[in-house]
Amino acid sequence: MSFPVFDLHCDTAYALLGEDRNSVGSLKKNGLHIDLERAGTLGGYAQCFACFTTPMMEQWYHISPITIFERELATIQREIDKNKRKIGLAYTAQDVRRNFEKGKASAVMTLEGTAGFGYDPALLEDLYMIGFRMVSLTWNEQNPLAGSCQTGGGLTDQGKVFVEEAQRLGMMVDVSHLSDEAFWDIMKITRGPVVASHSNSRTLCDVSRNLTDDMFRAICETGGVVGLNQFAKFVGDNANLDTICDHLLHFMQMDPDAEHIALGGDLDGCDQLTEGFEGVHSYSAMAQRILARGVGEDTLSRIYWTNALGVMERCCM
């Protein structure tokens, strides 16, 4: 049995830049976590491709995050174009459905961190026109918009304008890397569904990148979704397919019909995956594990596909 997969976060665009952050690998087939060949074994596929930037890139590579942002963007656009019979850019949920019906995968462009365009809310409209449909405010640093899970610090006035502008344009707001303070600041002002694209349960794995039960419930109340993350560090000790199921079942105690749970594997953005999860094709093995834990097929297909599609429908016009 195969299920279509809609995954809310990967860093494949960044990983394809290679060691020197300059070379471009291929989306068709590579040694990373995601390529189209392995995704082709799934029963359908939609993937949010993040353009990841942080001011730390200056120190890491002596390259401006603006330059890296442009290279990631060019990589996504070029790889979609080179493989256009297999994958198409999706601006709306309708585009994802249309691609699916044609047997094609969908790529949704998203932002992880805002250093790549100088934290400027006025540039969001340009990013929207290019095709970005989900934005985060920061990665792991405190910046002019908000504090992060590693630094603390709330939402700034500029951050508030950023959230309002993103939601006005029709972009999903992603809270995965935010500090708790900034998370709750956004909950006070949000006018639509909020997404934690790649975060697990802090009750089961106590790291600041994961969500407390109150945070999970607050996201449910907005009509948003949470994407299950395969990074072993955020799954917990002995991270394997059963422990990732534990996170799912814990969220389902608060959301019995699993209407607010989705996938956000963090593939190509983490150095150690959950055991038994080797790459995008492993979503099939994970589905079998979830079914074996007593979750029904209808519920599984909501988690794997419909919930992410629904939140995109509600946010992205």
Ligand SMILES: [Zn+2]
């Ligand atoms: Zn991340």
